[in-house]
Amino acid sequence: MAAKPTKQSPIPSVWARPRREADQPTLSRATIVREAVVMLDAEGVEALSMRKLATRLNAGAASLYRHVATKDELMELAVDEVAAETHVPPADSPEWRAAAAEAAGSFRATALRHPWLSSVLGQAGLAYLGPNLMSFSERLAALFTSAGFAKPSGPIDTLLSYVIGMSTTEAAWLITVARSGETEADFIARLMPAAQQAAAVHEHLAEGYADAVSATVDPVALRDEKFAYGLDVVLDGLALRLEA
Amino acid sequence: MAAKPTKQSPIPSVWARPRREADQPTLSRATIVREAVVMLDAEGVEALSMRKLATRLNAGAASLYRHVATKDELMELAVDEVAAETHVPPADSPEWRAAAAEAAGSFRATALRHPWLSSVLGQAGLAYLGPNLMSFSERLAALFTSAGFAKPSGPIDTLLSYVIGMSTTEAAWLITVARSGETEADFIARLMPAAQQAAAVHEHLAEGYADAVSATVDPVALRDEKFAYGLDVVLDGLALRLEA
DNA sequence: CGCTCGATGCGAACGATGTACGCAGAGACA
DNA sequence: TGTCTCTGCGTACATCGTTCGCATCGAGCG
Helix, strand or coil: CCCCCCCCCCCCCCCCCCCCCCCCCCCCHHHHHHHHHHHHHHHCHHHCCHHHHHHHCCCCHHHHCCCCCCHHHHHHHHHHHHHCCCCCCCCCCCCHHHHHHHHHHHHHHHHHHCCHHHHHHHCCCCCCCCHHHHHHHHHHHHHHHHHCCCCCHHHHHHHHHHHHHHHHHHHHHHHHHHHHCCCHHHHHHHHHHHHHHHHCCCHHHHHHHHHHHHCCCCHHHHHHHHHHHHHHHHHHHHHHHHHC | CCCCCCCCCCCCCCCCCCCCCCCCCCCCHHHHHHHHHHHHHHHCHHHCCHHHHHHHCCCCHHHHCCCCCCHHHHHHHHHHHHHCCCCCCCCCCCCHHHHHHHHHHHHHHHHHHCCHHHHHHHCCCCCCCCHHHHHHHHHHHHHHHHHCCCCCHHHHHHHHHHHHHHHHHHHHHHHHHHHHCCCHHHHHHHHHHHHHHHHCCCHHHHHHHHHHHHCCCCHHHHHHHHHHHHHHHHHHHHHHHHHC
């Protein structure tokens, strides 16, 4: 609605009156959250303001508050919205390790697809009660109990902590890269001198950086590998617990 | 300096002129960062504004920008400031597992002491190059290489990811609790009905919540235990890698 | 001793933000 | 036709991060 009415209210005619526009359905919690996610993906967390979001929806800023109590609440809804993208294999799959690995990878993938997610997860208002995150946990619980763990909360928390921690770090890195406007490889190349200088005092770190400089490989593959390594470590540790 | 001069510049007398106050040394990057940490600890991340911080330092808001380029930069400095509180045992300690566990616990402790840390870590501007965080990594690298790992970056990233993930979750929870003004136990009690209802649809989760309700134990001890479990899992996984 | 100069502090202002208030129109049901 | 509820929104307020230009200070130098 509201196809920008002119400043002064004009002739009070039915025809001049703004008509509900059919293309943009109506303002609703769902449309608001969906558009918020689009904006967050496109411009990051600090570019999302209630006013800009409202403008995108052909609405006034105050209108949003009819469907959403507060911006923080909007954020929680946005988190749960993208949580729907995660995928956990069914519990009856024969190999629990592969299933857990796939669930973990799926979480990481959505966290990297929506890098703002990680910044928001650390914020206060717990979105952990949202239906989609809930069902993610539930499916993990099903997976681990069917795998033989007596109490699945231990494995769940361990796996999720690792995945969240790694994804947060990666997402923060990706945001920084994106902000530079360069490709990841170029950004790394430009950052190396400073990093090396900062690491020069620390013998063990300097060694690692020296390696990194020679390896001009695909940075994406490098991150994938790093994630896989830690994931394997965690799953190994869990497997050990399964035999007792 | 500047003990609030009166609005109109009064009689231009030496005695009326504001004098440098000796008790509050001077405005400097160090004092600013230190006070910022105090405010963050006391009132959380959203309560820290440049104006309020300046007022606390008997200064004008604009003055802060002589020592700090931007608020984001201040935050990075604050992160590195508290990173100095972490502790890693010397590399030559006989038992690398105990040493790694102590380092991890130390990180978690400071993350819980400064719950705003986790929210900021997920934010963009990488503070990972700060000197204190650097030396934390360095000491971890020393520890793991001395333990026998060929390339310490794998274990470091794995361990840190787990610790960061778990601490972030815990800190977010603690912030929510603190905001309620209740004790953690009371808050849990008040939250249980809603959580149970939300979990009711999910059979495996409902089970876990049923457990939690009967266990009216110390919530702090429960969190400690949860952290220790996951930490053991990670260290077991790493130990496995050491034998190959 | 007097002058200059760079460093430091800050009042005021700008644009943007999240949100409260109260009115206006629209559809439902009497 | 009249009333009531729901939805949209113009306006306003307090607060925010940050910039600009000026005032002040102390050190160095002639």
